[in-house]
Amino acid sequence: MTLTIAATSLREIGRRRAALLLVIALPLAFYAARADQQGQAIRFLALGVGWAVATLSLFSHVNSRHLDRRLTVVGASPSALLIGRQAALAATGLAMAAGYFGLIALTQDVERLWAVAVLLVTTVLIAAPLGAVVSLVLPRELEGALALLAVMATQMLADPEGTLAKALPLWSTRELAAYAVDPVGGEYFERGLLHFAVVVVLCSAAAWTAAVVRLRPQALPQPAP
Amino acid sequence: MNAAEWHAACDRRLAELGVDPREARRLADDSAAEALASGLHPAELFGPATAYATSLASAARQPLAAPLARARGPVVLRLAGVTKRYRRREVLRGVDLVLRGGEVAAVVGANGSGKSTLLGVCAGSVKASGGTVERAARIGYAPQQHGVAPYLTPDEHFRLFGAVHGMGARKAVATGTRLAAGLGWRPRDTVAGKLSGGTQQKLNVVLGELDRPDLILLDEPYQGFDQDSYLDLWAQVYAWRDAGAGVLVVTHLLHDLDKVDHVLELQGSEDR
Structure with missing residues (x-):
């Protein structure tokens, strides 16, 4: 069932062509705006990928909420629905990340190119469940999009060394970007991966809990004949 | 629309309405043959092709396979004193129903009465x-x-x-x-x-x-x-x-x- 849900979700995402184009354009616009400064360009590109995937995830989960509730009423598992939809979103995000990795490889002379791949993959893997969490807590598109805007804009503006930035979900993206681009030590990579691991576990657990709470139907006893 | 086009439109509409394609072709052919035998254009005899196809489809459609005998089965739904409140607003009060297999129940009421x-x-x-x-x-x-x-x-x-x-x-x-x-x-x-x-x-x-x-x-x-x-x-x-x-x-x-x-x-x- 999970595979069918993932395949179905991929088709749904693929058919929202205008939304997909905008999602792809967002990181590109960030990248182009800072193309003259390598470090900033890659940082902003990665944050743009995270923002785009989280927004896609938010809209995908909000739009499928009614159908998912109907499916759980007739026997679908909320976990399978969440995992299937997340798999489709992660696949879409990773495909986009692969394209942008190619763009960076072609247009930039990066100190540690392999770390850019790690940076983009970890960003996508955080963004997909992050969008799900927001959609399940704020089940309307506008409110959810504004919440993501607040989180991402703060992430971009906050001092990376400050507590606020570290409490936000994509701090790992900034650390891993620094490791990929700047001549810094391995501690940036380790801190980034550790933060990624904590955030991805927290987001996934929160998304799963919220999905089960919101989608699980009432357990009704069978009537005696 | 000439007779051949009428025939094709009738055939196409029957298929759109879910009639088996072979049955649709047979019905359209029969209609065309009947019109030919009467010496009239099919539209004169039967009216517009799509409207006539709709009538034919209704007549041709068979109910889904189901046993003829009607027997009440075990209880499939039992509601006893069901209430539903949204904060202070009471939407349902004391709803009772026993529905068995082989039965149909209709829920009626004005808009906002809690049917959904x-x-x-x-x-x-x-x-x-x-x-x-x-x-x-x-x-x-x-x-x-x-x-x-x-x-x-x-x-x-x-x-x-x-x-x-x-x-x-x-x-x-x-x-x-x-x-x-x-x-x-x-x-x-x-x-x-x-x-x-x-x-x-x-x-x-x-x-x-x-x-x-x-x-x-x-x-x-x-x-x-x-x-x-x-x-x-x-x-x-x-x-x-x-x-x-x-x-x-x-x-x-x-x-x-x-x-x-x-x-x-x-x-x-x-x-x-």
Whole structure:
């Protein structure tokens, strides 16, 4: 069932062509705006990928909420629905990340190119469940999009060394970007991966809990004949 | 439109209405032959091709296979003193119903009287504030709104719902297509968002019966239906009933009520 849900979700995402184009354009616009400064360009590109995937995830989960509730009423598992939809979103995000990795490889002379791949993959893997969490807590598109805007804009503006930035979900993206681009030590990579691991576990657990709470139907006893 | 074009339009419309293509061709050929024998243009004899095809399709359509004998089965839904409150507003008060397999119950009431809420309570998507709800495990549920995904085709819906019921993709599509034909509709490779409101509703209803459930919950399933589709729907309801399923239908069309086993009238909180 999970595979069918993932395949179905991929088709749904693929058919929202205008939304997909905008999602792809967002990181590109960030990248182009800072193309003259390598470090900033890659940082902003990665944050743009995270923002785009989280927004896609938010809209995908909000739009499928009614159908998912109907499916759980007739026997679908909320976990399978969440995992299937997340798999489709992660696949879409990773495909986009692969394209942008190619763009960076072609247009930039990066100190540690392999770390850019790690940076983009970890960003996508955080963004997909992050969008799900927001959609399940704020089940309307506008409110959810504004919440993501607040989180991402703060992430971009906050001092990376400050507590606020570290409490936000994509701090790992900034650390891993620094490791990929700047001549810094391995501690940036380790801190980034550790933060990624904590955030991805927290987001996934929160998304799963919220999905089960919101989608699980009432357990009704069978009537005696 | 010449006679050949009339013939082709009739054939095409019959196929669109879910008539088996061979049967559609035979009906169209018979009509053309009859017109030829009478020496009249088919449009003069039968009227517009699409309208005549619609009448032919209604006459040709057979009810889905169902045993003729009607027997009451075990209880599939039992509501006892069900209440539902949203904060201070009481939506349902003391609702009682016993529905057996082989029976149809209609839920009626004014707008805002809690009909859809009651269906949600029966489905398990809404928690009752009080009373007891017992129902069969295998249910079909067609909600009034948001029952289909606008970016999926009917076949993709069938595969998705089929997967939930443990059906293979081929079987799910074949079953969905067969059930759609009973409602005078042949699914095409078009996403649901581009279907008319009535056709979306047919898809909604078909998804609710894909797994031959023991209890079928329908929330105003005929919205957007034309007269023939409406009659087809009730033929389907009786076919499910005769096959042993219990059917709970939310309706506001009072002339349906003499054909059902139970009528549950809900009163809105402002009417009490």
